[in-house]
Structures are given as structure tokens and as C-alpha cells.
Amino acid sequence: ALPSIQGNVKFENLVFEYEKGRPALKGINLDVKAGESIALVGHTGSGKSTIMNLLCRFYDPVEGKVLIDGQNVRDVTIQSLRSQVGVVLQDTFIFSGTIRDNIRFGRLEATDEEVEEAAKSVDAYDFIMNLPHGFNTEVEERGNMLSMGQRQLISFARALLANPRILILDEATASIDTETELKIQEALKILLAGRTSFIVAHRLSTIRNCDKIIVLDHGRVMESGSHEQL
Ligand code: ATP
Ligand code: MG
Numbered sequence: 001a002l003p004s005i006q007g008n009v010k011f012e013n014l015v016f017e018y019e020k021g022r023p024a025l026k027g028i029n030l031d032v033k034a035g036e037s038i039a040l041v042g043h044t045g046s047g048k049s050t051i052m053n054l055l056c057r058f059y060d061p062v063e064g065k066v067l068i069d070g071q072n073v074r075d076v077t078i079q080s081l082r083s084q085v086g087v088v089l090q091d092t093f094i095f096s097g098t099i100r101d102n103i104r105f106g107r108l109e110a111t112d113e114e115v116e117e118a119a120k121s122v123d124a125y126d127f128i129m130n131l132p133h134g135f136n137t138e139v140e141e142r143g144n145m146l147s148m149g150q151r152q153l154i155s156f157a158r159a160l161l162a163n164p165r166i167l168i169l170d171e172a173t174a175s176i177d178t179e180t181e182l183k184i185q186e187a188l189k190i191l192l193a194g195r196t197s198f199i200v201a202h203r204l205s206t207i208r209n210c211d212k213i214i215v216l217d218h219g220r221v222m223e224s225g226s227h228e229q230l
Helices: 048-055 079-082 099-104 112-121 123-131 148-164 179-192 204-208
Strands: 009-019 022-030 036-042 064-069 085-089 166-170 196-200 212-217 219-226
Touching: 009 048, 022 048, 022 064, 036 048, 036 204, 048 166, 048 196, 079 085, 085 148, 099 112, 099 148, 112 123, 112 148, 123 166, 148 179, 166 179, 179 204
Parallel strands: 036 196, 036 212, 085 166, 166 196
Antiparallel strands: 009 022, 009 064, 212 219
């Protein structure tokens, strides 16, 4: 198991292929210190999601390893890994149920107060209270009554409540207005604070908020450094 981990993540010579002879990752080496936020950027098909798939252990590497605090993720139970590595995907995260259930999803034992605190922290509280039944408002699968930005804030509140040491966030590509963007960036800062995070980033504003940028190209790290360095 991974009892109260720090959140150091190391990718060592990571090689992976979905299909034989077509490597999606060709030897990735990255050393991420606990608490750092990493932006992953690169063209479509460059391997961003694949690296995250291996960190979550959706697949096992062909060669190399993923280490969390020095321990190979292969030697950790899936359950323990899931509690320490949170994933925020932008598309499929609203299910049919109340807003409260949707936020609580990450931590079923959380109290109503904790759910509401999480919503307040990411500045989602006001819009939720303006819904017909506040936190008890029923939303449909895929959350059609919510805007893109609102759905993102709900997913942030959920992640904040789940409180994983390591967070993976696949940023939505859909365009949002400037005001919502500012709100999301503020919420993002709160969500990232004190965690190791990997963001598949599409927005410059998000990239600026990360400590380090990793540029991937055809399964390799092309460049890495801070926003100022690159
Ligand atoms: P995008 O920006 O489009 O999300 P990405 O950087 O996340 O791209 P990956 O999804 O990691 O790219 O894909 C890396 C390579 O692996 C690509 O060549 C892609 O075609 C291939 N690939 C990804 N998923 C699969 C899969 N499930 N089966 C087979 N090949 C896959
Ligand atoms: Mg991807």
C-alpha cells in the first residue's frame, strides 16, 4: 500500500506501445518533486495521455517504470493507487444525480458541510445556490443544464474533496469566455496547491500557472523547463 505518500513521481525510461512495433512512448525520463505542477504539452498523438495512463496504471509499461516516492506503482494495490492519484477528465464526469452527489463522488463519507466548503473554495457555491434546488438540484448525465465552465468547477470541487496527493487533469479544449477562464484559473490554483499535479494543458493561462512545462513530441520529451525558460 501507499500510506500517506509525499507525492514524488519518477518516470524511468518509460517505453510503451498499444500495438506491437508502434511505440507511443520511446523512453520518457522525468523526475517530479512532491508539490510540483507540471504542464504536459505537445501535438495530438505525442503521448500526453499515454503517460498519464501509465501513471494511473490503466496500462503497464513495456520497459521502464513509474515510481511514486520510490515505489514502483506495479507493487501497489490499485485501490491504494486510486486513493492517492486523482484524475479530472473534462468530458465524462457529470452523472445523473444531485449536484451534491456529483461533488461527493470522490469521497462518499464527506459531510454536507465538507461538500459545500469544497464548492466555496473553487467559487462554485454561488452558482450552485442559484440553481432551482441548490445542492439538491438534479442534473442529468453529462450535465446538460450546466455550462462547460460550471461543469469544470464541479469537477474541481470533487477533486478538492477527494484530496489526492497526486492529481492528473486533462484540460478541456472547448473555448470559454474570459470571465469564466479567470474563475477557472483561480480555482485551479487552489486545487493545485500542495499537490503534485500533471495537467494536459491547452490554455496559455494554465501553462503559466504550472512550475514546469514538458513538451512532448512523438513519444519523447523534446523540451522541459519553466514558462520563462522556454
Ligand atoms: P491528444 O492531444 O490528441 O490527446 P496525446 O498526446 O494525448 O494526443 P496519446 O493519446 O498519448 O496522444 O497517443 C499517443 C499515440 O498512441 C498516438 O499515436 C495514438 O494514435 C496512439 N494511441 C493512443 N491510444 C491508443 C489506443 N487506445 N490504441 C491504440 N493506439 C493508441
Ligand atoms: Mg490526449
